[in-house]
Amino acid sequence: MSETTTTAPPPAEAPREKLTKKAITADHPTWCPGCGDFAVLAAFYKVLEKRQLDHEKIVTLAGIGCSSRFPYFVNGHGAHYIHGRAVPLASGISLARPDLHVFLFGGDGDGFSIGGNHLDHGARKNINMTYFIMDNFVYGLTKKQTSPTSPIGFKSKTDPTGAIDQPVNPMKKLISAGATFIARTHATQVKHMMEMIERAFDHQGFSVIECLSECVEFFPDVFDPADPKKGGSFEVIHEKKWDNTPEDELRHDVTDELAAYKLAQLPFPGVFGVFFQNERPTKNSLEKKWIETTRDKTGGASDLELLQKTFDRMK
Amino acid sequence: MPEDTSTPVLTEAGAANSVPSGTLAPDRADLRPENIQDAVIRLAGNSQDGIQTAGAFLARLAGRSDHDVMTYMTIPSTISGGPSIFQVRMGTGEVLSAGDEADFLVAFYQHSYQDHLDFLKEGGVLLYDSDNVEPNLDDRRFVYVGVPITGLTIEALGGTAKDKGKNIFVLGLIAKIFNLDAEKLKKLITEKFAGKDESIVNTALMAFQAGYAYPVGNVLTKHYRFEHIPKPSGRAQITMDGNQALAYGLIAGGVRYGAGYPITPWSSVMETLRRELPKYGGIFVQAEDELASVSIALGCSYSGYLAVTGSAGPGISLKAEAIGWASMAEIPLIICNIQRGGPSTGLPTNVEQSDLHQAIFGSHGDSPRVVLAPSTVEDCFYIAIEAARIARKYSTPVFILSDTSLATRIEAFDEPDLSKLMADPKPDLTPRQTFKPYPIDQITHHVPPGTRILDGKYPLLAGLEHDEMGHPTGSPKLHMAMTAKRRNKLRKLAEEIPVPEVYGHQEGDTLLVGWGSTYGPIHDAAKMAREQGEKIGALHLRHLHPLPNGLEKIFAKFKRIVTVEMNDQGLYGFGQLATILRARYCEPKIQSITKTDGLTFRVKEILQGVFPGEFVSARGYSPNRPVAGNGEQDVDLARSESIAQGVG
Numbered sequence: 001m002s003e004t005t006t007t008a009p010p011p012a013e014a015p016r017e018k019l020t021k022k023a024i025t026a027d028h029p030t031w032c033p034g035c036g037d038f039a040v041l042a043a044f045y046k047v048l049e050k051r052q053l054d055h056e057k058i059v060t061l062a063g064i065g066c067s068s069r070f071p072y073f074v075n076g077h078g079a080h081y082i083h084g085r086a087v088p089l090a091s092g093i094s095l096a097r098p099d100l101h102v103f104l105f106g107g108d109g110d111g112f113s114i115g116g117n118h119l120d121h122g123a124r125k126n127i128n129m130t131y132f133i134m135d136n137f138v139y140g141l142t143k144k145q146t147s148p149t150s151p152i153g154f155k156s157k158t159d160p161t162g163a164i165d166q167p168v169n170p171m172k173k174l175i176s177a178g179a180t181f182i183a184r185t186h187a188t189q190v191k192h193m194m195e196m197i198e199r200a201f202d203h204q205g206f207s208v209i210e211c212l213s214e215c216v217e218f219f220p221d222v223f224d225p226a227d228p229k230k231g232g233s234f235e236v237i238h239e240k241k242w243d244n245t246p247e248d249e250l251r252h253d254v255t256d257e258l259a260a261y262k263l264a265q266l267p268f269p270g271v272f273g274v275f276f277q278n279e280r281p282t283k284n285s286l287e288k289k290w291i292e293t294t295r296d297k298t299g300g301a302s303d304l305e306l307l308q309k310t311f312d313r314m315k
Numbered sequence: 316m317p318e319d320t321s322t323p324v325l326t327e328a329g330a331a332n333s334v335p336s337g338t339l340a341p342d343r344a345d346l347r348p349e350n351i352q353d354a355v356i357r358l359a360g361n362s363q364d365g366i367q368t369a370g371a372f373l374a375r376l377a378g379r380s381d382h383d384v385m386t387y388m389t390i391p392s393t394i395s396g397g398p399s400i401f402q403v404r405m406g407t408g409e410v411l412s413a414g415d416e417a418d419f420l421v422a423f424y425q426h427s428y429q430d431h432l433d434f435l436k437e438g439g440v441l442l443y444d445s446d447n448v449e450p451n452l453d454d455r456r457f458v459y460v461g462v463p464i465t466g467l468t469i470e471a472l473g474g475t476a477k478d479k480g481k482n483i484f485v486l487g488l489i490a491k492i493f494n495l496d497a498e499k500l501k502k503l504i505t506e507k508f509a510g511k512d513e514s515i516v517n518t519a520l521m522a523f524q525a526g527y528a529y530p531v532g533n534v535l536t537k538h539y540r541f542e543h544i545p546k547p548s549g550r551a552q553i554t555m556d557g558n559q560a561l562a563y564g565l566i567a568g569g570v571r572y573g574a575g576y577p578i579t580p581w582s583s584v585m586e587t588l589r590r591e592l593p594k595y596g597g598i599f600v601q602a603e604d605e606l607a608s609v610s611i612a613l614g615c616s617y618s619g620y621l622a623v624t625g626s627a628g629p630g631i632s633l634k635a636e637a638i639g640w641a642s643m644a645e646i647p648l649i650i651c652n653i654q655r656g657g658p659s660t661g662l663p664t665n666v667e668q669s670d671l672h673q674a675i676f677g678s679h680g681d682s683p684r685v686v687l688a689p690s691t692v693e694d695c696f697y698i699a700i701e702a703a704r705i706a707r708k709y710s711t712p713v714f715i716l717s718d719t720s721l722a723t724r725i726e727a728f729d730e731p732d733l734s735k736l737m738a739d740p741k742p743d744l745t746p747r748q749t750f751k752p753y754p755i756d757q758i759t760h761h762v763p764p765g766t767r768i769l770d771g772k773y774p775l776l777a778g779l780e781h782d783e784m785g786h787p788t789g790s791p792k793l794h795m796a797m798t799a800k801r802r803n804k805l806r807k808l809a810e811e812i813p814v815p816e817v818y819g820h821q822e823g824d825t826l827l828v829g830w831g832s833t834y835g836p837i838h839d840a841a842k843m844a845r846e847q848g849e850k851i852g853a854l855h856l857r858h859l860h861p862l863p864n865g866l867e868k869i870f871a872k873f874k875r876i877v878t879v880e881m882n883d884q885g886l887y888g889f890g891q892l893a894t895i896l897r898a899r900y901c902e903p904k905i906q907s908i909t910k911t912d913g914l915t916f917r918v919k920e921i922l923q924g925v926f927p928g929e930f931v932s933a934r935g936y937s938p939n940r941p942v943a944g945n946g947e948q949d950v951d952l953a954r955s956e957s958i959a960q961g962v963g
Binding site for chain 1: 378379551552553554555559563566567572574591593594595596597598600602603604606607608610611612613614615616617618619620622636637640644730731733734737740746763764765766767768769771772773774775776777778779786787
């Protein structure tokens with residue numbers, strides 16, 4: 001705020017310490033013991049440590065849900081917003097302050113149900129941010145109601161005889177909405193999670209990761225079919241290496257929307273990795289371009305001169 | 316249709332036959348030439364006729380000539396077409412309201428004639444398109460001037476434009492009749508269409524010239540003189556509508572970011588900001604819905620740039636949860652509500668002041684916020700700057716309650732001294748040694764992300780009840796303390812709000828209290844009642860929540876306090892402001908006049924409400940004329956019997 005005065009040295013002069021896990025750890029998570037989200041938090045800490053981002057430029061944001069408590073557990077600038085609207089909140093920050101690293105966390109209810117419309121439009125506009133969705137197929141914070149990703153037949157407090165509504169397919173939704181980075185991972189696969197977070201972070205645009213993260217309390221063992229330690233199999237997407245080998249023909253082209261859609265059709269538990277990625281101008285860059293073209297025409301006039309000129313025309 | 320369309324039909328009230336142009340009927344006292352410095356011209360047609368454009372030219376001309384000007388416009392909510400009016404009142408004195416009755420009515424169609432004749436003063440002039448309108452010439456109250464406007468426009472423009480250009484043709488006629496400065500008008504027309512195809516400018520000038528050259532003769536029963544009287548301030552006059560004034564006020568107040576979703580009558584604010592903000596390095600985002608737009612604006616504000624969102628009632632309802640978060644997380648934000656008739660989709664293009672309680676209370680929980688309301692178009696500019704100042708200083712959401720009437724009307728006002736008003740929009744990213752976002756004993760001022768906190772403890776903004784660092788707490792003590800903290804900062808604000816001045820009598824029998832766009836008619840009513848010997852004052856509130864301290868001292872000086880509001884009297888008989896004032900001051904003498912006909916207050920409606928049975932014939936008001944045209948209106952002095960008791 002403009003009124004504040006301070007005697008602290010400017011950023012360039014203040015010594016900078018290495019960004020450690022300790023520096024970015026805040027409150028102890030309130031999640032249930034065994035919750036998949038702990039692993040996500042650990043992977044996120046590791047990525048921040050590895051990338052050594054400027055501490056003050058890390059912004060973590062979330063809506064409402066178990067996983068949306070995330071910002072409280074990260075020591076950094078951040079906000080815990082209202083249910084389903086974290087994407088537009090993050091959009092405002094991303095557009096006004098392109099110098100910041102905007103990380104958004106949430107669950108399946110927040111992202112695919114109450115916030116479903118914002119997910120589509122954030123994707124369509126390609127607003128620069130990294131959005132990590134912890135999908136547990138159930139409403140956990142409110143104690144076991146059907147979620148938008150609950151499979152048909154899932155018995156919950158709102159579907160005592162089993163869910164009857166067709167679940168959302170997050171990958172299909174994101175592909176058709178126009179997200180420019182779409183990946184899928186599993187909370188038990190920390191290395192894979194880290195890789196996806198890093199690639200999403202490096203992508204310019206609206207990057208979304210769906211992470212299967214088990215709710216041990218209300219939908220236990222649901223993701224075991226993709227967990228090798230529980231007898232399942234973690235099928236990774238093999239991306240094209242463009243090496244002209246016969247094997248490469250069978251690999252996945254991440255820029256191929258139809259191929260991505262086919263992968264998204266695979267029966268549960270499906271495959272993991274980057275489904276789709278393409279380069280498309282971000283809203284951030286398009287708005288910036290418009291600002292620059294407009295300001296070029298003003299001939300470097302000050303704000304006062306600009307408004308005065310407008311008023312002169314209204315005399 | 317009149318048979319003879321080649322010369323104007325000129326019939327006068329009180330005269331049996333047409334009289335030749337250029338002469339005035341000698342047998343009527345009120346036809347003697349008289350220097351009147353105030354004229355109300357109403358143009359009535361359909362929305363696609365461009366009557367707003369013609370009206371706006373008149374308003375612009377008045378502004379450039381240092382006259383006071385006030386306009387009034389209704390637009391249909393249909394997609395294209397439908398009846399529409401534009402009313403211009405210009406004068407050399409103080410013009411406060413758009414005028415109850417017109418001196419001069421231009422009717423393009425039969426329905427325009429039928430619907431608006433009641434608004435024409437006795438002895439007033441009806442200028443009608445004789446190609447489309449057949450007036451009842453037996454009604455001797457008015458002067459009739461028939462001009463084949465459609466035919467002559469087509470003739471003048473060569474028939475390619477159909478009847479497009481009628482508006483400018485009529486502007487030419489009016490310029491001639493009122494002896495307005497034709498050169499200045501032509502200059503305005505050229506400026507308006509400059510940048511478009513040159514043929515458009517030429518066509519418009521041809522239409523103007525054709526109207527101006529038409530031998531309409533001297534049809535006025537009164538002589539109007541609009542002398543050039545330079546404003547005492549010596550400042551040039553700016554002519555714009557309320558939504559433009561609001562948008563430019565936000566820019567002056569340092570707002571560079573915002574987001575919105577289209578809705579009548581807010582859309583033109585967002586259109587202006589979308590177009591203008593990039594010049595200032597900012598962005599206005601058109602969001603996918605109202606929830607996203609308030610959230611994007613909050614994101615911009617959190618990131619260090621005070622932002623704006625806005626809508627009309629339906630959209631504000633959708634934003635309510637996020638505004639509650641802004642109150643809880645203590646984020647500065649400006650929310651414009653350009654009110655229209657409600658509830659639900661209501662009357663999308665009509666005026667109402669029924670969102671005051673929504674603005675003050677419209678979120679769950681105790682969620683204090685600031686509510687301001689501009690009184691005039693000029694005030695739309697200044698209130699936006701005030702809203703930005705308060706939002707920053709108290710880190711709070713601030714509502715600006717404008718309405719359809721202010722949004723669409725054009726006024727001329729003194730050019731603001733921008734050099735003294737421009738606020739710095741830049742965020743302060745100076746590093747801090749240590750920082751607490753929510754210190755219990757101080758007003759919150761957030762540091763934007765990107766600010767280094769050298770002790771390594773970063774702040775969090777929370778919608779959960781929180782401790783001083785922003786971390787969640789269920790502590791009853793903290794919830795009490797934080798609730799008080801959020802409320803007390805607004806009490807602090809109340810201390811610095813100036814007590815508004817009372818207009819007219821400083822003590823006496825009646826104090827009219829208003830807020831928002833009713834400023835003009837309320838003050839006109841007070842002025843008129845005063846001239847009739849009433850001890851009456853008028854008080855207009857710009858700060859509605861919190862109210863300024865010290866109003867009780869003003870209220871103590873009057874026997875009754877009457878709020879004048881365009882909303883319903885509700886279950887208990889009081890308008891929305893009256894309800895707040897009664898709760899705040901516990902004064903039974905606070906009453907209200909309310910109405911919900913979707914139209915702005917006419918001066919005589921206020922007078923009849925405040926003084927039932929009196930004033931009906933004051934100043935040329937005809938006692939047998941209906942109060943508001945449509946029988947649906949609801950003007951009554953709420954609980955008038957209890958007022959009588961209160962006055963004692």
